[in-house]
Amino acid sequence: MHFELYFNTAGTWFWRLKSRNGLIIADSSEGYSTRAKALAGLKLVKSTTLSTKVKELTKPQPRTHPLPRPVPGSTPGTISDTATITVKFPPEADTVEVSPSTAELEIGQTVQLTAVVKDSDGNVLSRTITWSSSSTALATVSSTGLVTGVAGGVATITASVGILSGTSTVTQPTPQPSQPGSPNRMPVASVVVSPATATKNEGTLLQMTATLKDQNGSMLSGRETSWSSSDSNIATVSSGGIVSAKQQGIVTITATSEGLSGSSTFTVVRL
Numbered sequence: 001m002h003f004e005l006y007f008n009t010a011g012t013w014f015w016r017l018k019s020r021n022g023l024i025i026a027d028s029s030e031g032y033s034t035r036a037k038a039l040a041g042l043k044l045v046k047s048t049t050l051s052t053k054v055k056e057l058t059k060p061q062p063r064t065h066p067l068p069r070p071v072p073g074s075t076p077g078t079i080s081d082t083a084t085i086t087v088k089f090p091p092e093a094d095t096v097e098v099s100p101s102t103a104e105l106e107i108g109q110t111v112q113l114t115a116v117v118k119d120s121d122g123n124v125l126s127r128t129i130t131w132s133s134s135s136t137a138l139a140t141v142s143s144t145g146l147v148t149g150v151a152g153g154v155a156t157i158t159a160s161v162g163i164l165s166g167t168s169t170v171t172q173p174t175p176q177p178s179q180p181g182s183p184n185r186m187p188v189a190s191v192v193v194s195p196a197t198a199t200k201n202e203g204t205l206l207q208m209t210a211t212l213k214d215q216n217g218s219m220l221s222g223r224e225t226s227w228s229s230s231d232s233n234i235a236t237v238s239s240g241g242i243v244s245a246k247q248q249g250i251v252t253i254t255a256t257s258e259g260l261s262g263s264s265t266f267t268v269v270r271l
Helices: 035-046
Strands: 002-007 013-018 024-027 095-099 102-104 110-112 114-118 130-133 139-141 146-149 153-161 164-172 190-194 197-201 205-207 209-213 226-229 235-237 242-245 249-257 260-269
Touching: 002 035, 013 035, 095 153, 114 153, 130 139, 139 153, 146 164, 190 249, 197 205, 197 242, 209 249, 226 235, 235 249, 242 260
Parallel strands: 095 164, 102 164, 190 260, 197 260
Antiparallel strands: 002 013, 013 024, 095 114, 110 146, 130 153, 139 146, 153 164, 190 209, 205 242, 226 249, 235 242, 249 260
């Protein structure tokens, strides 16, 4: 014979005693809210001896888990055996590895990223992975890890499993600008800064991007873009659009190309 400690899909724990032929001799009837409580109840049952008193009840009692019928031909008597209890829990994820860890692609091209989830022993686990991009204006990523280059720049692609994550850095080279006066050169008609609004703590950074379009709504690349902040005491911005939060307040971050501008409202909060 042996005892079994198990739980159902609702997370309720039970114990049961089985004979060698698989018949259930006794069970816990009602479930336990935790494994520890179920194990404590099982230990209490195992501590029962032949000297334990039997209390006979004089009124009918309900039974929700009837015991099985005796095996035909069996002889009543004292039953003894050892009990082996095995409890297995699903392994926990420990790392998320994304490959390739870096990639370079032209605007409009794609690259397939893969993520491998492992436990602390290095065993590969099957887990649901969530993909995201640090800037969809530069690169987008599908639910299967397929990355598409949108504009020149560097984006971080992240694969997440719960609180764990792994990353890959994707770079799209910025095309060389067309020469002024070229018949194929379309002038800038609009400048859109993203994100349009943002809030960051003091001492942190944020990458902003400027999307340039012509009068037909087609995206333009390779044009010079300058960045400025309405108050450098609150926040500064680099030539590449990286905003640095200095002190509490609200500023306007502006991107300008060929005389046209777009802006974003940037709020700095104190920790």
